[in-house]
Each structure stands twice: as C-alpha cells, then as structure tokens.
Amino acid sequence: MDGKIKILNFTPEEIQRILEDMGEASYKGKQFCKWVYEKAVTDAEKMTDLSLGMRNLIENRFDICLVRASDEKISADGSIKLLCILKDGEAVEIVLIRHPGRNTLCLSTQAGCRYGCSFCASARSGFSRNLDVGEIISQVLIAKQRFPGGRLNNIVYMGVGEPLDNFENVVKSLGIISSEKGFNIGQRKITVSTCGVAPRIIDFADLGKQYELSVSLHAATDETRNRLMPVNKIYPLKELLKACEYFYNRTKREVTFEYVLLKGVNDSGKDAESLIKLNRGFKSKVNIIPYNAAMCSEFMPPDKEAVSSFCDRLSDAGLKVTVRWSKGSDINAACGQLRFLRKNDKARQGVE
C-alpha cells in the first residue's frame, strides 16, 4: 500500500474539509469535486484549472479511481459488460445499458455474495468481502467515462453482491451519487435491489429518502422460494412482505418485485395465482424476467407462450406487470459470470 488517501471513500463535504486541513482554500475542494463527479476526470494532470501545486498534491496524496476496467463484452443490443479489478485483485462486474434517451449503470456492492441464490452466477464464486464506498463510486466514474458525453441517467444496485448486506457503505455511496455536489443523479433514478433482507429493508425505509426499492421475489410460496433463495429460510415471505409494506408506508414509493421466470419451477398458472394473492395491500409492480440460460445452470428458460400467459393472468387480476427481456443475453450478462470465469481461470492456473 502506498499510504495515499482513498479520496472517493469520502463525501464531497468531507473532501473539502480534508483539503482545507491540508491548507487549501475551500473553493479548491469544490473545483476538485467538479472534475471528479461532473467530468469523471481522475487524472490530476487533466484538471487544468487547478494550480500546479494543487495538482501535485492530488497526484501525491490521493488515490482516486479504485477500480480498473478489464475484460469487456459488448452485446448486439449495445449493452456493455465490464469486469472491474479492485486494488487487491478482487473483481466485480458492471453493466452499462443504453436505452433510447437514457443510460443506466448496473453496479456491484460486494466481491461475491453470501446469499447463494441457486440461479445466480455470483453465488457460485463465493463471498470475498464488502466493497468500500470508494470502490462503489469508482464504478460510477468508469461508467461516466464510457457513456458518450458522460451521460448517466439511472443507477441500479443489482450487480454482484447483496447491497443491503453492505448497508453503511451503500448508504454513503447513495448519498454521494444523489448529492448536488456529487454525481447529482436524482434519488428516484437510483434503484437498490435486495434478495429480501427484511430488517435492512426497514432500515432502508427509515432513511426517509426517495430511492427505489426492488425486491428479488422469484417465487410466491415459501416452499419454492426456500428452494431458490436460501435467504427465505431466514426471512420468509410473510416477514419480507411486511417489511415491503413498511417501506411503502414510510416512503410512498411503489415496490418493484422482480420475478425471474424459470421453466417448470415458477411459471405455472398456480404460481401466477400465488403471486396475485401476495400483491395486495400496498402499491407494487411485478417485473417478469424470462430466465436466460447461464452456464452450469440446472434451470431452463420459459417458453414464450408461458411468459405471455403468466403475464396475462397477472394483468387480468389488476397487477401492474412489465416484462424485461434481459439485456445483453448474447454476452452472458447474468450477474457474476465474468467474475466466476476469472476465478475459475485463476484456480486452474494455481493463482489462488
């Protein structure tokens, strides 16, 4: 370690104070933050309106971007998946998704995941550690550097890891991303996804913010959900839904339930009926994601007819339903796959 300050671990206000403590005028902190958050410039030499002394100070004392983009896959639909290497050699993934008129970043919050969902590639390479704030923020910088004109409109915390399991760092990163002095992305443009860590959903609601909450439901009975998502054995559906209702009552934000449709597992008429019964009592919507075959997976994608009849049943019952055909299916965009491949390669080469 070179003893430099990992400056992106701090909020813009904290950065300003750090620079003031180093004897710099407070406007210089503002200028620095502008370069980093607004222009995504991480090279001190390119911060042209800063004095040479200030640029030297930044160069010698601060470590700015904490991740390095490595392997890259570009999908036919334009989405880009990047493997990001952290300073200690750990790796996470980000996906840059381009929709007409808006750009979205899907970022990671942990190196690996301990929740072990059976359909998820991230679970297969195990859990290493939480990402710190600067490592989360660095992913946003990489995305801004890659999107034309630095235009980044939406952020989803849906990459590798369970965001609410890294609660404090995630909350601090959310503050920096949404702050006017930070990336200035509106709270409602940021979605945090959880596999269903009920107590943390309550803590998240108690922040009193307007961030979006997305819950990976994937099954509407405890029996099926226990099989797919071990977290359900700790926080079963009843407790999870109570927490979601609390979130809605506290924030008045609609809860999105993600439901990956798996052939023969959760795509029957009976499954649809169970899902209809669950979605009562507070405002929510269901996002159906037809499963994409991932390597080593025991699961199969649903038939197209099964997808439409499942969705029709939900809509007919008055549920708000959207179908998301996964972006980047041709590049194995399922979360955790690049990391999984890298770990396997290293293991084969005896690196780990």
Ligand code: SF4
């Ligand atoms: S789906 Fe999310 S919570 Fe489940 S194992 Fe994968 S990364 Fe973890």
